[in-house]
Amino acid sequence: MSTASTSLPSGPAPRGAGAPVLEVDDLRVQFRTDSGLVNAVNGVSYTVSERETLAILGESGSGKSVSAQAIMGILDSPPAEITSGRIVFEGRDLLTLPEEEQRKVRGPGISMIFQDALSSLNPVYSVGFQIGEMFRAHRGTSRKEAKQKAVELMDRVRIPAAKQRVDDYPHQFSGGMRQRVMIAMALALDPRILIADEPTTALDVTVQAQVMDLLKDLQRDTGMGLILITHDLGVVNEVADNVAVMYAGRIVERGTVDEVFGNPAHPYTDGLMRSIPQVEVKGGRLQPIGGQPPNLAAIPSGCPFNPRCPRRRTGAEAATGRDCVTDVPPLRLVVPGREAACHYSEEVFGA
């Protein structure tokens, strides 16, 4: 997909953001499995700037987590393989660097937090030791000093009585507190990019609100770029500046949250907005998207969304070169600041 790279410079200007820090360009990831080649990420491009919050919105199997894992270099390979693309962090393409070099760049520069804090923490080490590990590994700090830093970080993520709790083990913390421990670890070396993969999905709504608030405050203080991977449209709307909607390993729509949610230009985004109930008002009948999400080992030809799309046009109905079943729609500019990968975006956008 050549369009992915050409669309980069013309991409929407991030709201309230500074200089670009991370640039992902035409990233492709495949998994070789017994049941065939699974195309998890098929040409994804985006940039994240200082102070920007970019939400990657998608359902399970859309490739949103895999693309993040590729950035972090934590894909299990085999079976995973990055077949093409560039991941440029502060001017250097990580994928061309030797592994040891990559580690030195990523370690302090890019951090990630995961959905399941309990399984992401080591149960046999105290949280203080695990937070301090960042300093010991990357800065060569002494144990004593690292522990001191751990207390400071725990204070910063608002864990009450940090000094007393620094020697506690992960199981002694509640879900929300564990997620804070993870955030403390991620922030230890003052990263320029924080990738949060479904950070609040396992948490209750009241705790979710606390954690999202914390992330926002920390971002304001440090100026880091935040990549928020989620399936929750509400979370995206409340915290993100820009959003990229993913489907079948591709970005199908991108723009500011206000514009994308306020006036979708891709039938998939539009369908998502219509299919979720509102808390403010008891609406009428939900309008679900028909069918099932695609199998990544057998992505439909043409537009991957075409079997579920209410606006699909094929054969005689379709314009030349814009047949939804045979022609892959490129991610293109629909209106300034908005890109969508649909042959008939203008119709969706107006509707």
Added chain:
Amino acid sequence: MPDASSGSSAADPSGEVDRALSEAAASRPVHTPGDVLLEVRDLKKHFPLTQGIVLRRTVGHVRAVDGVNLTLRRGETVGLVGESGCGKSTVTKMLVALEKPTSGQILYKGEDVTKMSGRALKQYRREVQIIFQDPYASLNPRMTVGDIVAEGWSVHADIAPKKGRLQRTQELMERVGLNPDFVNRYPHQFSGGQRQRIGIARALALQPEVIVCDEPVSALDVSVQAQVVNLLEDLQNDFGLSYLFIAHDLSVVRHISDRVAVMYLGSIVEEGTDAQVYGSPAHPYTQALLSSVPVHEPHLRGLKERILLQGDVPSPANPPSGCRFRTRCWKAQDICATEPPALVDRGQGHPSACHFAEARAVVPTE
């Protein structure tokens, strides 16, 4: 993955299943719509905490459910919301007679379920079915879909004569939007949403009156969630089912429920119609809960009042005295520590278990 779902449009209104189910509905004693089907009175479940391996001593109790009252009327949907650990799943287990309550009553058509045994209990279990949250764990991976759906009939043989069972199974599958040709497939060949449809077909097979839905859409993708919610609504309209709908997603609960009960740490803190609970919540916990729900419309962002609760839910093994929410409540006063507030109407139009209940709009309305 094969697209086994033929969509809800595949519903076959003239099908055998529908006829059987509506016949079953017709043969029931005549009830005026809205009469009480299921009533829960002061239901409690305390799990003992034990210590010692040889000599087991009980050192305390986890008060998972501590005095819950609920009423479910015919044809109605009652939503039960609450965060993890509030006891909502324990309530469902007691309702389907998988757990025995420590005390309290569950009255089904006036009969106490906790005292039922033998034939009465068997009949109760047929009429009150359950749909589970996890469509992966709740289907036996070694059984075909057809066997899963038809399994209940081996206990309740009177519902479906042996001869027509395959056909009935296929009709049920069609009714819930699955391709009936897939009757011999195994659960792993289906997606999450399709598996949840299998679970629904299994519940419907026994022609129930009440279906307890324990987080039926929580494990599903957004685009598939709406399909299942719509299916549940259609089935309710067609067969006059009553639902007890348990979920932590407040938007889904509002959408599907006629009445809503909010649970916190083992008891119900507020109850009312969906408009009352969501539109003018009077309990501080309900207000905080609603204010934490992220809204997905950009124009409503920031309009909502933000109530950020401090701290975590206390342990149900050692709940706070008096009002259980007082440790996180901004309204708490001395009386809250000594006197548990009753779930009554204090002038706000619907019952709320707070000494200082006061209706307040939290969620913006358009």
